[in-house]
Amino acid sequence: MKANRLKTVMLMMTAILMVFLAACGNQGSGGDAGNEEPRQSEATAGNDKETPTSAAKEPVKVVWWHSMGGELGKAVTQLAADFNAAHPDIQVEEVFQGTYDESLNKMKASMDSKSGPTLIQVYEIGSKFMIDSKAVTPVQNFIDAESYDLSNLEENILGYYRFDDKLYSMPFNTSNPILYYNKDMFKAAGLDPENPPTTYEEVTNAAKALTKDGQSGAAFAIYGWFMEQFFANQGAEYVNNGNGRASSATESQLNGEAGIQTIDWLKSLLDEKIALNLGRKTDDTKKAFLAGQAGMTLDSTGSLRGIVDGAKGKFEVGTAFLPKPAGGADGGVIVGGASLWVLNNKSEAEQQAAWEFIKYLAEPATQAKWHIATGYFPINKLAYDEQIVKDNLAQYPQFQTAIDQLHATKLSPATQGAVMGVFPEARQIVEGAMEEVFTGAKDSKTALDDAAGAITDKIATYNKTVQ
Incomplete structure (x- = not known):
């Protein structure tokens, strides 16, 4: 009998304690039990102004x-x-x-x-x-x-x-990427500054005309983001399974036609000595463009104001859509x-x-x-x-190009952008492959095959981890 009575009393005390703790836990400003505010000190515990109502405010x-x-x-x-x-x-x-x-x-x-x-x-x-x-x-x-x-x-x-x-x-x-070009250099080379190149082939021709007197036609940084954009602009998907959007990606498609065609084009600019390879740092390429050492470059729309302001008093900056191969499939840019x-x-x-x-x-x-x-x-x-x-x-009228390019993009799995859990690592692998091709360490197919395989392996490891 006594045991039952003691059990009843203990249950009542436990219930009261739980109510008390719940009340204390709700006095924090955020109401989050995992981020409780310190309890009141004894000095303020009796202060009528410190009420749950005022704390809630x-x-x-x-x-x-x-x-x-x-x-x-x-x-x-x-x-x-x-x-x-x-x-x-x-x-x-x-x-x-x-x-x-x-x-x-x-x-x-x-x-x-x-x-x-x-x-x-x-x-x-x-x-x-x-x-x-x-x-x-x-x-x-x-x-x-x-x-x-x-x-x-x-x-x-x-x-x-x-x-x-x-x-x-x-x-x-x-942001998205656009082509920046030096209008003054275009004029001096006999090119129409109001008719910038839009295809790989036109960029090559413009770069040939611009390369003279110690100036190079172009300078494009080794940046994985650019490769992703070139894929999207050709309507090509970067990974399988609907660019990783229909279901989790399991395979990189870096070594597809879009990848080989793009990297071969970039390598041809270097081989013909009509473009500079200044490495992975986009800031280095940007500085060369602003110094008048290169007539064209690729950069983010987020850099537009800085580039235009940096060229003030030196030359007029023009902007154009991201180029793609002539006759390439419809696509656009990824944000x-x-x-x-x-x-x-x-x-x-x-x-x-x-x-x-x-x-x-x-x-x-x-x-x-x-x-x-x-x-x-x-x-x-x-x-x-x-x-x-x-x-x-x-x-900054040059920004109209960015607006027009965004609105001209046709939304598809390719232009929505690839989805994979190892994207930061994938970008590094892609940039390594680009360097191997540009330096002649590997041909484009071998480099992209190896890179695609390495990315696919990382995707597989990641997928096992999250399943």
């Missing part, structure tokens, strides 16, 4: 990890400050975490401890890993919950981040840059607050400011109606 804190340094970092800081000023119930704390790779590695390390961010900026080639990590809440969930209107956002940008008809993250900083992901190990309140910030960043006025400050595409088409964007386009 504290702003929800959103920690945002990003990889925007320098001037881009200043633009990010301003975006967060503007949002915080307009939303006293939410406070975004933006934290620079180094390069995309460094930030992603820190996120991986934080996943078990919940010490990571609510929101993280991840480069586009990290998308497969983010989905496979099971660590995110797809933004489609928030979109569906409130019937958020996506109709004014750029479809060709959303296309990259949409998988199985679900938008997993929201695009943030977006580069990064998007914003909501992590699912935070409270619903924090995740919802992160979504409110994401929506703010997608607004036309915000996108207009971001575009002006950085040169990245506005993801919202209505941003082009903002006066500051109109004024900027008048100052």
Whole structure:
């Protein structure tokens, strides 16, 4: 009898204790049991002002990890400050975490401890890993919950981040590659500066005409992103299984016709001594172009303002679409840059607050400011109606090429971009193969066959890990 009575009392005490702990756990500003605020000290415990009601009015804190340094970092800081000023119930704390790779590695390390961010900026080639990590809440969930209107956002940008008809993250900083050329050098060589080359063959002919008096016709950096773009511009898929979008990729298609034709063309420019090979650093190639040492180069649209400003007083910069082989299949460019992901190990309140910030960043006025400050595409088409964007386009008319190229791209698995969990490693392998061909260490077929095999092996290892 006594034993039963004691058991009953213990159960009652346990229930009371659980209620008490639950109440304490809900006093934090974010309401997340994994990120509890310190309990009240004895000195304030009796203060009538410190009530659960007043604590609940504290702003929800959103920690945002990003990889925007320098001037881009200043633009990010301003975006967060503007949002915080307009939303006293939410406070975004933006934290620079180094390069995309460094930030992603820190996120991986934080996943078990919940010490990571609510929101993280991840480069586009990290998308497969983010989905496979099971660590995110797809933004489609928030979109569906409130019937958020996506109709004014750029479809060709959303296309990259949409998988199985679900938008997993929201695009943030977006770019694509364009051909930059020196209009003054074109005139001096007897070329029409208003009629830039659009095909591999036309680039070769222009480079021949431009190569003279110590100046080279072109300089293209050894960059895996460019190879991916050349594939997409020919409507060719980089990996199998619908570019990894119909189902997980199992095989690299780097050694297909699009790859061999492209690398043979690039090698021919070097063999004919009408182009410079300055290695993997795009900054080195950009410097050579701005110094007038090369008449054409490839670079991101995100570099446009810096290139145009850097050429001021020296020469006029022209821009053109990414070239492709004559008669090549219809394609287009893949967006580069990064998007914003909501992590699912935070409270619903924090995740919802992160979504409110994401929506703010997608607004036309915000996108207009971001575009002006950085040169990245506005993801919202209505941003082009903002006066500051109109004024900027008048100052930098070369950006119209980037807009036109984005809108001319036909959305397909090829132009949506390849999806694989080992993309960073794959880019390094591709760049190594390009170097082998350019230096004559291997012929194009052997180099691409070897590279495709190495990438395929890495994909297989990755797929086994996530299954």
